[in-house]
Every structure is written in structure tokens, then in C-alpha cells.
Amino acid sequence: MIVFEHVGKRYGGRSEALADINFRVGRGEMLFLTGHSGAGKSSLLRLIMRLEKPSRGRVLVAGHDLDRFHLSQIPYYRRQIGVVFQDHQLLFDRSVFANVALPLEIQGVEPRESARRVRAALDKVGLLYRETALPIELSSGERQRIGIARAVVNKPSLLLADEPTGNLDPQLSADIMRLFEDFNRIGTTVMVASHDLALITRLRHRVLRLREGRLVGDEEAA
Amino acid sequence: MTRRTTSSESQRPARRGARASQVGLESRTRAWLRHHRAMWLDSAQRLAKRPLSSLLTMLAIAIALVLPSGLWLALDSARLLDAELDESATVTVYLDTRLDERAAMDVAARLRDQTPVAGARLVTAAEGLAEFQQGVGLEDALASLEDNPLPAAVVVTPADTDPDAVRVLASNLEAVDGVDEARVDLAWLERLRRLAELGQRLALALAGLFGLGVLLVVGNTIRLAVESRRQEIEVVTLIGATHAFVRRPFLYSGAWYGLGGGVLAIVLLVLGGIGCQRRSPPWPRVTGHTSRCRD
Numbered sequence: 111m112i113v114f115e116h117v118g119k120r121y122g123g124r125s126e127a128l129a130d131i132n133f134r135v136g137r138g139e140m141l142f143l144t145g146h147s148g149a150g151k152s153s154l155l156r157l158i159m160r161l162e163k164p165s166r167g168r169v170l171v172a173g174h175d176l177d178r179f180h181l182s183q184i185p186y187y188r189r190q191i192g193v194v195f196q197d198h199q200l201l202f203d204r205s206v207f208a209n210v211a212l213p214l215e216i217q218g219v220e221p222r223e224s225a226r227r228v229r230a231a232l233d234k235v236g237l238l239y240r241e242t243a244l245p246i247e248l249s250s251g252e253r254q255r256i257g258i259a260r261a262v263v264n265k266p267s268l269l270l271a272d273e274p275t276g277n278l279d280p281q282l283s284a285d286i287m288r289l290f291e292d293f294n295r296i297g298t299t300v301m302v303a304s305h306d307l308a309l310i311t312r313l314r315h316r317v318l319r320l321r322e323g324r325l326v327g328d329e330e331a332a
Numbered sequence: 333m334t335r336r337t338t339s340s341e342s343q344r345p346a347r348r349g350a351r352a353s354q355v356g357l358e359s360r361t362r363a364w365l366r367h368h369r370a371m372w373l374d375s376a377q378r379l380a381k382r383p384l385s386s387l388l389t390m391l392a393i394a395i396a397l398v399l400p401s402g403l404w405l406a407l408d409s410a411r412l413l414d415a416e417l418d419e420s421a422t423v424t425v426y427l428d429t430r431l432d433e434r435a436a437m438d439v440a441a442r443l444r445d446q447t448p449v450a451g452a453r454l455v456t457a458a459e460g461l462a463e464f465q466q467g468v469g470l471e472d473a474l475a476s477l478e479d480n481p482l483p484a485a486v487v488v489t490p491a492d493t494d495p496d497a498v499r500v501l502a503s504n505l506e507a508v509d510g511v512d513e514a515r516v517d518l519a520w521l522e523r524l525r526r527l528a529e530l531g532q533r534l535a536l537a538l539a540g541l542f543g544l545g546v547l548l549v550v551g552n553t554i555r556l557a558v559e560s561r562r563q564e565i566e567v568v569t570l571i572g573a574t575h576a577f578v579r580r581p582f583l584y585s586g587a588w589y590g591l592g593g594g595v596l597a598i599v600l601l602v603l604g605g606i607g608c609q610r611r612s613p614p615w616p617r618v619t620g621h622t623s624r625c626r627d
Contacts, residue, residue, distance in 0.1 A: 159570070182574070189572035199567045216573045218363025260571070 111137045111268060111299045112158060117167035119153050119323075127153045128323045131167070135301065137267075140294040142310045143303040145320035151303040154320070155272050158301075159191060160184050172267065189217055192261030192298075196273035198253045200245040200260075206232070207241040210260045217264060231259040235289060251282040258289055262298070269293055271302040275309065283309055367580065375584035378557075379592075386592070389553050393593025396545045398600045400538035405601065406608075407531045423502050423516045425486040429457075431510055436484040439510040443486050446504065451489040457482050483512060550589050554582050 112135040119128040128150045135141060143151050156162045157169050160176045169176045172190065179187060200209050210231055214224040232238040235255040245253055254274060261269060271290065275283035287302075287309060294300045304310060310317060319327030379386040425443060427436050433456055440454040455463070460482040488505065490498050498516055505514040558565070565578055 161570075185569075185572045185574045185577075187572075188570065193570060199563075199570070201564050201567060203564075212568065213571045215367070216568060216571060216577060218360060218367065220359070220363075221366075 111135050111139065111172060112301070113168075113170040114154075114157075115168045115170075117157065117164045117169055119150075119157065119162065120165045126165075126323050128157075128164075131325050133318060133325060133328060135299060138294070138297050138299055139316065140291065140300040141302075141316035141318060142313075143301060143318045143320065144305055144307065144310060146305065148322075149320040150323040151305075151320055152272055153323075155193075155270050155301075155303055158268075158270060159193060160187060185216075189213065189264065190266055190268065192264070192266035192269040194254070194257050194261045194269070194271035194274045196276040198245075198257035200253055200256060202245050204244075205241065206237065206243050206245065206248070206256055209245065209256060210263050212260060213264045219264075227263055228259075231263040232256075234262070234292070235259045250277055251285070254278060254282075254286060255289070258286070262293055265298075267297075267299060269298050269300045271300070271304075273304055274302060275304060275306055280309070287313055367577065371581045371584050375581050376588055378581075379585065379588055386589070389549060389589055390592035390596050392549045393546050393589060394596035394600055396542040396549070397593060397597035398604070400535050400542050401597070402601060402604060403531070403538060404535045405605065407528065407535060409608075423488045423490060423498060423505060423514050425452075425488055425505050425508075425514045426512045427484045427486065428510050428512045429483045431484065433457075433484070435510065436486075439508065440486045442508060443488055443505060443511075446488075446501075446508075449488055449491060449501070453487045455485045455487060457484045460485060488514075546590075546593070550586050553589060554586050557585060558582060 112133075114131045114133050117128060117131040118126055120126045131154065143154060145151055153162070157164055157176070158171060160179060163177060171187075174187065176187075201212070207225075207228055210228045211224050214227060219227070229238060229241070232241055235258055237252060237255055237259065240248065240252065240256075245256065248256065254277075258271075258274070261271075269290070274290075275286050278286065283306060290300050290302060291313070317327065317329045318325060319329070427439055431439065436456060437454060440452055443449065444452040457480045461480050464482065488501075490501050492498070492501075502514040502516045505511060568578060
């Protein structure tokens, strides 16, 4: 699903954010990406989302060399990836329902079909009863779950999450991780960047360890 | 190994993959129209939500449109722009007072045959006097005169209204037998023409300047709107919105501002037009024929 070949990323004149990264992720796999802040987790995810191009090497996702995309193709590529952000990135001027419906609106899904899928996604994260609420009325754990609902509403084959439990207490974090595992169980490839080592070790999935832009560990699931 | 072969490989994104191909062109077009309709409404609602600032922007646009078009309309109603000006470029040829009416007609016919003349109208001495009395209101004084002091005149319309050509024509006409004097009041004509030209240029320059102003006003307003919705733009871009999708609501708001400003400008111009008509009398028409008293 994801292939990194000798990938390096350098921002301006600074030292390398990523250096000679090599790994493969199979379809339907679930894995964690860990390391201290600044180790390059976010840079790596940004490369997969094609927000940036690598300075060196190749990134392939689902068989596509991301370097070869024409600018106009990138939006269509991104629609195949669900992304969960640390700060959830919900839009505060519209309801929970409208937030989750956003990816479908962008893809031009019929309103009736869209409503059905939005409700299914909200139901999956256990917040169907909150569909008319505004994001401001929700707790941070609820917001994060809405963010996840939005990421999975168009059934992406790849789900990326950047510190999805960064601001949550251990109980809520475990709930969120369980959600990711559920999506993984139905075939979605899931990649979660997190520095919550205690949680990661408990969950027994493959872990990629980054330190100062280098891949220093690739531990298979126990 | 051209670009062609590489792009035909299976390296392209699966934008027409399993799910997308089910969607089909027809429903994609429908989705596109649906989004247009939604953004058309959404942008209107956003403007309506802040009526004062929307109105101020539209007013700024309206005023920028009213100034040059108002000037243009003023010039137009002063008849400086239409063909009237050219018609007024006539040469008045005064005939010898000793000629009787028949001879005057002969001269008029001869003048009509001159090459650059478009038309020639004879004004006999009697007609001239009548016109003069009407125009000046000196009936009593003129009635006390024994003889008609006015010469017969021929109003000649030149084919070419260029001031230089008219001047040449006048001197040619003076050489014709029985012609006493050919008079063309070019100085004021030229002054008027220059004034009209100046006004026209001023209106154009103002139109250009204020047109630029309208662009800046709308551009700046949209820029602020983009700034205030930056987060939204970032989010929708991250989840696969195309540039067209992101731009659409802003293009529609711009169109609304433009439409509102245009309608306001028309309203202001109509109101201004009504106000002007009530206050000032209609402009006097310019005529080329000037009677002249001799002796």
C-alpha cells in the first residue's frame, strides 16, 4: 500500500527532516509511527498526503508514484485517503453533520446517499445523536471522533492519523485507538503517528520508530 | 521513452477507479450544477448576513461606476457627443445685396454644384428679415426701416466637416460671382469640439481609473473573505477539494457585489437624471446659421 524508497526531505537550508527512509506497508495493515516531536512523523505523513514532495527518493501509495502526479490530479488522490488531525480541523461555522458530509460534498455525492453515509459514519463513532450540534458544543474527545467520522465517511482505503490522541486522557485515547482497530478490521490500512508509547505497546501492532529523521526501528506486531 | 508512455502506465491515480466510474459523467455534471447552485445561494446568504458591510462595498462600487458614466451622460445630454455638432458646421454665404431673388437663386444653384458641398439652402432677404425679427424681437425698430437691410444668404453644408476643409471651402465660395462674403464661425466650433473631446477623454480616463477602483474594491473584499475562511480552505484542500471547488464561493460573492454595485449605480444615475432635468432648462441647440445685419 505504501512504499518509501530512500526518501529524504530537507526544508530550506536546515538539517534533514527525513533521511534515507525505507519501508513498506501492506494493504490492510495497521501500524504506528512513533518518535519524539520533531523526529519527522508529521513530515512523513505530509509526504504520503502529497502535501510535500520528497527531496530525494520515491514514495508510492497504492501503486502510484506520488512524484508523477500532475497538480490537477492531487485532489483526486487525496480523496482516497482519510486523515485525522491532532487538532481535528473541524469547521466551527457548521453542524457536526455538515462537517462529516464535507468530503462527500467535495466529491459530489447525491445528498440522499450522502446523508445515509454520514449517519453511518456518525453511528460508527457513537455520535449519531449529536448530528445537529455545532462543534463548539462538543467535548474534545467528541470532536476527535467527529474528525474520525469525517475521515472515514468516504470509505478510504488508507487512513492516516497524526497524533489523534494528543490532547485526550488515557481512557478516551484507548477508545479512539479501538475505533482505528475497528476500521482496520474491515480492511482499511491504518497508519497512526503517536508518541504515546504506553498506549502503543499495549496495542501490539507494527511500530515504526523515527529519531531525528531516521528510521531506527521497525518492530513487527507481537 | 517519452512522457506519453509514462503517463499511459498504470501510475495514474485511480480517479476513474471502481467507485468513480460508477458515478458517471451525468451524475458528475449534476453534482457540479448542485454545487454551483449551493454556492450561489451560500454566497448570497453570507452577504445578507452582514448587510451593512455588503451594502458599503456595493456603494463603493456604485459610486465608482456613477462618476464616469454620469459625466458621459452629461456630455451626451449637452449634445456634444452626437452628430449634431457636425451638422452645425455650416458656412453662411452672404450674397450681394444688389441681386434680386432670381439671381440669388442662380447663385445658390451654382454654390450647390461646388464639389465639397453636401447641401445649400437659400435664405432670401425677406426670409432673413422675418427670422431676424423672430429671433431678436426688434420688430418695431425693423419695421421702421424702409428697405430690407439684410442680404440674401445661402447656408452651405460642407461635405467634409473638418475645420481646415471648411475654411478652404469658405474661401472658395467667396470667389464665386455674386457672393459678398462667406462666413464660418470656426473658432467657437473648434473650441466646442475640443471641449467635447476633452470631456470624452476625461470620461474615458475616469472610467478606466474607476474601473480599476472597482476591481480593487472587489478584489480586496474577496481577499478579506478568503483570509477569514483560510482554515476552511485548508481543510477542504486537505480532503481533496479541487481549486475550482475552493474558488467557487468567492467568485459568486464577487459576482454578487458586482451585480449589487451595478444596480445601485443605475438607481443613482436615474435619480440624478431626474434631479438634473427638474433643475436646469434644456441645453440650447447649436445652429450654424447666424443672421447678420449690414449697413
